[in-house]
Amino acid sequence: MSMASYGTTVRDELRAPTRMLRRAIPDVYAGYRQLHDAALAAGALDAKTKELIALAIAVSTQCDGCIAAHAHAAVLHGATPAEAAEAIGVTFLMNGGPATVYGARAYAAITEFYADRRGDGVTQADHT
Numbered sequence: 339m340s341m342a343s344y345g346t347t348v349r350d351e352l353r354a355p356t357r358m359l360r361r362a363i364p365d366v367y368a369g370y371r372q373l374h375d376a377a378l379a380a381g382a383l384d385a386k387t388k389e390l391i392a393l394a395i396a397v398s399t400q401c402d403g404c405i406a407a408h409a410h411a412a413v414l415h416g417a418t419p420a421e422a423a424e425a426i427g428v429t430f431l432m433n434g435g436p437a438t439v440y441g442a443r444a445y446a447a448i449t450e451f452y453a454d455r456r457g458d459g460v461t462q463a464d465h466t
Contacts, residue, residue, distance in 0.1 A: 345447030348406040358415065378411075386415035391424040393448075397429040397440040409447035413455050422448040 360367045378388045389412035389432040396404035412422060426444050 344443055345406040345409050345450045348402045348447075349410070352403050352406075364445060367393055383413075384414060386417050386421075389415050390417055390421060393422060393444055394425045394429050397426055397444050398433045400436060400440050402440075402443065405444045406447050409444055411450045413448060413451040417448070417452075419445065419449050419452050 366371070377384060378387075378392070383391075389408050393405065393408040393412055396408050423445060426437070426441040429441055
């Protein structure tokens, strides 16, 4: 899988099996959705900050699907690659070497979704 399309590739690979499981246990998914929406709603922390926290936790738990989902959501809430990089950097402190691998995946997803949102196909990494 190309790092240039990391986030989209992971989301696409999970779409069909997730849909099948959601049909098998719809009440469980409905309950999870309610928890998800409540936990990530703006409050004392804004939604962007909460998505960056979720992205950092996704790196620490080494969850590719979570990385793709929260990278996309963070960008939709206005997160920049620089903000995501700093959040990912904290995972290095807390999680060591594995965070450097999953952190790179998370940064690839953020820069991909950020470029898509900007519409120019140019990532933050292209500017450094």
